[in-house]
Amino acid sequence: MSVADLSSNFFALFDLPVSFDIDQQALAARYREAQRAAHPDKFANAAEAERRLSVQMAARINEAYRILKDPLLRGRYLLELKGVELDDTDTAFDSTFLMEQMELRERLAEVERSADPLQALQAMAHELARQQDLLLAQLADLLKAEDEQSLQQAREVTRKLQFFQRLNEEVEALEDELAA
Amino acid sequence: MPAHKHTRKRQLMALLQISEPGQTDAPHQHKLAAGIDLGTTNSLVATVRSGKVETLPDAKGQHLLPSVVRYLAAGAPQVGSGARQAAVSDPRNTISSVKRFMGRGLADICKGCSCSEYDFVDSDSSVPRIRTVAGEVSPVEVSAEILKELKRRAEETLGGELTGVVITVPAYFDDAQRQATKDAAQLAGLNVLRLLNEPTAAAVAYGLDKGSEGIHVVYDLGGGTFDISILRLNRGVFEVMSTAGNTALGGDDFDRAIGQWLAHEAGWDQDSISAGQARAILQEACRAKEALSDAESVSVSLCNEAGEVWQGELNRDTLYALIDPLIQKTLVSCRRALRDAGVTVEEIEDVVMVGGSTRSPRVRERVGEFFHCEPMVDIDPDKVVATGAAIQADILVGNKPDDEMLLLDVIPLSLGIETMGGLVEKIIPRNTTIPVAKAQDFTTFKDGQTALAVHVVQGERELVSDCRSLARFELRGIPPMAAGAARIRVTFQVDADGLLSVTAREQLSGVESTVQVKPSFGLSDSEIEAMLRDSMSHAEEDVAARMLREQQVEADRILESVESAIAADGELLTADERTAIDAALKDLHEKRNGTDPRQIKQAIEALNRASTDFAARRMDASIQAAMTGHKVDEF
Numbered sequence: 001m002s003v004a005d006l007s008s009n010f011f012a013l014f015d016l017p018v019s020f021d022i023d024q025q026a027l028a029a030r031y032r033e034a035q036r037a038a039h040p041d042k043f044a045n046a047a048e049a050e051r052r053l054s055v056q057m058a059a060r061i062n063e064a065y066r067i068l069k070d071p072l073l074r075g076r077y078l079l080e081l082k083g084v085e086l087d088d089t090d091t092a093f094d095s096t097f098l099m100e101q102m103e104l105r106e107r108l109a110e111v112e113r114s115a116d117p118l119q120a121l122q123a124m125a126h127e128l129a130r131q132q133d134l135l136l137a138q139l140a141d142l143l144k145a146e147d148e149q150s151l152q153q154a155r156e157v158t159r160k161l162q163f164f165q166r167l168n169e170e171v172e173a174l175e176d177e178l179a180a
Numbered sequence: 181m182p183a184h185k186h187t188r189k190r191q192l193m194a195l196l197q198i199s200e201p202g203q204t205d206a207p208h209q210h211k212l213a214a215g216i217d218l219g220t221t222n223s224l225v226a227t228v229r230s231g232k233v234e235t236l237p238d239a240k241g242q243h244l245l246p247s248v249v250r251y252l253a254a255g256a257p258q259v260g261s262g263a264r265q266a267a268v269s270d271p272r273n274t275i276s277s278v279k280r281f282m283g284r285g286l287a288d289i290c291k292g293c294s295c296s297e298y299d300f301v302d303s304d305s306s307v308p309r310i311r312t313v314a315g316e317v318s319p320v321e322v323s324a325e326i327l328k329e330l331k332r333r334a335e336e337t338l339g340g341e342l343t344g345v346v347i348t349v350p351a352y353f354d355d356a357q358r359q360a361t362k363d364a365a366q367l368a369g370l371n372v373l374r375l376l377n378e379p380t381a382a383a384v385a386y387g388l389d390k391g392s393e394g395i396h397v398v399y400d401l402g403g404g405t406f407d408i409s410i411l412r413l414n415r416g417v418f419e420v421m422s423t424a425g426n427t428a429l430g431g432d433d434f435d436r437a438i439g440q441w442l443a444h445e446a447g448w449d450q451d452s453i454s455a456g457q458a459r460a461i462l463q464e465a466c467r468a469k470e471a472l473s474d475a476e477s478v479s480v481s482l483c484n485e486a487g488e489v490w491q492g493e494l495n496r497d498t499l500y501a502l503i504d505p506l507i508q509k510t511l512v513s514c515r516r517a518l519r520d521a522g523v524t525v526e527e528i529e530d531v532v533m534v535g536g537s538t539r540s541p542r543v544r545e546r547v548g549e550f551f552h553c554e555p556m557v558d559i560d561p562d563k564v565v566a567t568g569a570a571i572q573a574d575i576l577v578g579n580k581p582d583d584e585m586l587l588l589d590v591i592p593l594s595l596g597i598e599t600m601g602g603l604v605e606k607i608i609p610r611n612t613t614i615p616v617a618k619a620q621d622f623t624t625f626k627d628g629q630t631a632l633a634v635h636v637v638q639g640e641r642e643l644v645s646d647c648r649s650l651a652r653f654e655l656r657g658i659p660p661m662a663a664g665a666a667r668i669r670v671t672f673q674v675d676a677d678g679l680l681s682v683t684a685r686e687q688l689s690g691v692e693s694t695v696q697v698k699p700s701f702g703l704s705d706s707e708i709e710a711m712l713r714d715s716m717s718h719a720e721e722d723v724a725a726r727m728l729r730e731q732q733v734e735a736d737r738i739l740e741s742v743e744s745a746i747a748a749d750g751e752l753l754t755a756d757e758r759t760a761i762d763a764a765l766k767d768l769h770e771k772r773n774g775t776d777p778r779q780i781k782q783a784i785e786a787l788n789r790a791s792t793d794f795a796a797r798r799m800d801a802s803i804q805a806a807m808t809g810h811k812v813d814e815f
Contacts (some may be wrong), residue, residue, distance in 0.1 A: 013803075021300045028414075032414065032586070034803050034807065035586060039586055039588070039676070040675060044374065046738075046741045050741065051789040056615075057799055058615045058676070058801070062615065062616055063618075163616065172519065179515055179516070
């Protein structure tokens with residue numbers, strides 16, 4: 001299979017096994033080597049067609065690296081490869097999770113009124129990171145099992161992680177606001 | 181070692197075997213290349229000669245070229261220190277800090293409170309123009325004058341035509357500002373190999389890749405712009421992890437703050453200060469600021485138009501009170517860059533200081549406190565960016581085929597499009613490594629809708645009105661369908677220069693629109709063409725001759741590229757493909773020696789078409805070789 005073939009998967013591009021567990025060091029090293037071969041700077045004097053191709057290939061290598069190095073994006077990508085679709089408009093969650101999310105949001109809203117908002121925000125960011133780590137560990141286990149039930153559970157965990165992702169973004173936006 | 185290096189050696193050997201005696205453009209021949217730091221306050225050109233980087237001085241031995249252009253009633257404009265001296269006596273025709281206006285609309289410039297300094301033309305054109313005795317000029321044309329001066333200096337010193345240049349831009353420059361810079365280079369007749377981010381150039385100049393692996397910070401405070409970049413270095417690869425900054429914050433703002441204090445102390449009415457006086461105040465402010473680097477206190481004076489002199493005193497405490505809020509703004513950006521990179525202050529190896537304003541001891545002190553380390557100031561902060569650009573230019577032009585250096589940069593600001601209700605949908609988030617391509621699907625919202633308008637914006641805010649408008653375009657000719665049935669895929673591609681191109685395609689009908697993105701605050705292609713023709717008639721250069729020369733240069737480049745590719749990897753071709761490429765090569769060789777630029781262009785396109793599949797196969801093979809080579813390396 002051709003690595004430059006746009007239909008080949010991102011794991012194959014870096015000659016890595018299709019798996020949630022990934023050797024981050026090998027990934028980073030192979031990413032750099034792949035860019036050494038494909039980056040437009042290596043084609044500064046090449047013909048137009050080759051330069052265009054190099055931009056496309058380097059963009060694909062960057063995208064592959066971005067997806068594979070991030071656990072949430074990698075998990076989502078693996079589910080897609082296995083034919084499990086995530087619908088972003090689907091907002092149905094179990095009630096415990098929704099209650100927890102509401103509490104976290106209330107806590108975020110209170111940060112601004114606390115005595116040391118930046119400190120409170122940092123504490124909150126730590127708590128979010130802890131909960132996400134737990135979910136990621138679950139995701140890793142579920143993706144190892146190949147059965148349909150595990151995949152559906154992996155899908156739910158991924159959706160929860162996306163919820164946290166949005167919360168992370170709000171924390172960062174608030175941090176920018178407080179610092180400015 | 182990685183396998184691709186082996187491939188490259190093989191390529192070189194093969195090339196030596198085929199090169200013929202007397203061949204003028206042999207691949208190993210040293211080509212003239214330069215790095216240009218097009219700065220707000222000063223500009224600089226540097227080159228690599230006999231393995232050493234040097235910045236090039238003018239006839240009087242001055243390396244820095246003040247980025248000031250004075251337009252005269254007759255003759256070519258004056259550029260540099262001569263022009264700067266006229267800033268007070270001829271303020272309306274003498275344009276300084278034009279970098280602040282690049283890629284900006286008039287409204288933005290006035291927000292920055294600098295529009296009163298010049299006579300801006302009140303016109304419908306999105307590109308601001310300044311009225312001078314030599315006619316109306318756009319910021320792109322002013323910048324082109326500075327670039328022409330540096331080009332002349334380099335070509336006179338090096339004794340030949342420059343093959344290509346690397347021009348630096350603030351990492352935080354948006355698409356419009358980058359495009360404007362590239363347009364200026366085109367007007368100046370320069371072949372741009374790459375627009376390089378200033379902090380990345382500085383990291384290259386410090387040779388941070390040599391030995392010191394790890395995470396480094398480049399803090400770049402120039403005359404008008406501020407950039408912070410966080411880079412990870414590993415085996416010659418400079419990977420920018422994040423960048424942040426402010427394109428309207430720099431040493432000029434220090435001067436302005438000090439100037440306002442001076443005017444206030446002198447009891448001058450801020451509203452009735454003339455353009456000439458304003459310049460004089462800023463020059464005095466700048467002098468005082470620099471003197472306070474060594475002295476605890478400095479005496480200052482202003483002279484009004486009636487000739488009355490005010491004298492006063494400025495001490496360090498007052499200076500710090502004036503500039504600390506500005507330095508604090510830069511530290512807010514530093515904090516954000518750290519967070520975006522996902523690193524803590526403890527992980528930072530060192531901080532490189534770039535830009536004239538980092539000479540200020542107060543800036544060094546505050547930055548050192550923030551990053552818990554002593555900032556690096558070994559290379560002249562004015563020359564470091566041009567030095568790095570020259571090193572990169574030397575590599576890109578092909579003078580160092582074995583160099584392992586690779587620069588991986590990011591886009592500084594998110595790219596998105598306008599959706600319903602004036603909201604922004606982000607397509608490519610900030611700090612994404614470039615080149616990058618992203619596709620997004622859209623649909624129609626009315627029955628029978630046959631056109632779709634796309635508005636491209638750049639920025640972090642949620643509302644379109646708070647972001648920078650980059651371009652608007654329409655996809656037309658969509659076959660009438662029910663609302664929501666069409667699937668329009670819009671693809672954004674950002675190249676290694678950080679420049680955006682957009683294509684749109686209706687998936688069901690296949691209607692394609694490779695969209696001409698007209699920058700909201702840029703010059704159109706036809707405007708640039710007109711300016712080029714204009715500038716050429718001034719220089720008495722024959723337009724036809726220049727067009728022929730351009731096509732010949734391009735022909736030589738593709739001939740060399742394809743011939744060396746065949747020499748290296750000819751075995752990847754079938755006999756039929758080889759025959760087709762050989763025929764296209766032969767035809768281009770013939771046309772290149774003719775005098776018709778159109779014929780050369782057609783032959784170039786034919787060769788490009790004939791060799792595209794081959795190029796794809798070679799790239800594929802080299803990536804596979806790199807992966808295989810690495811497996812051996814890793815374990």
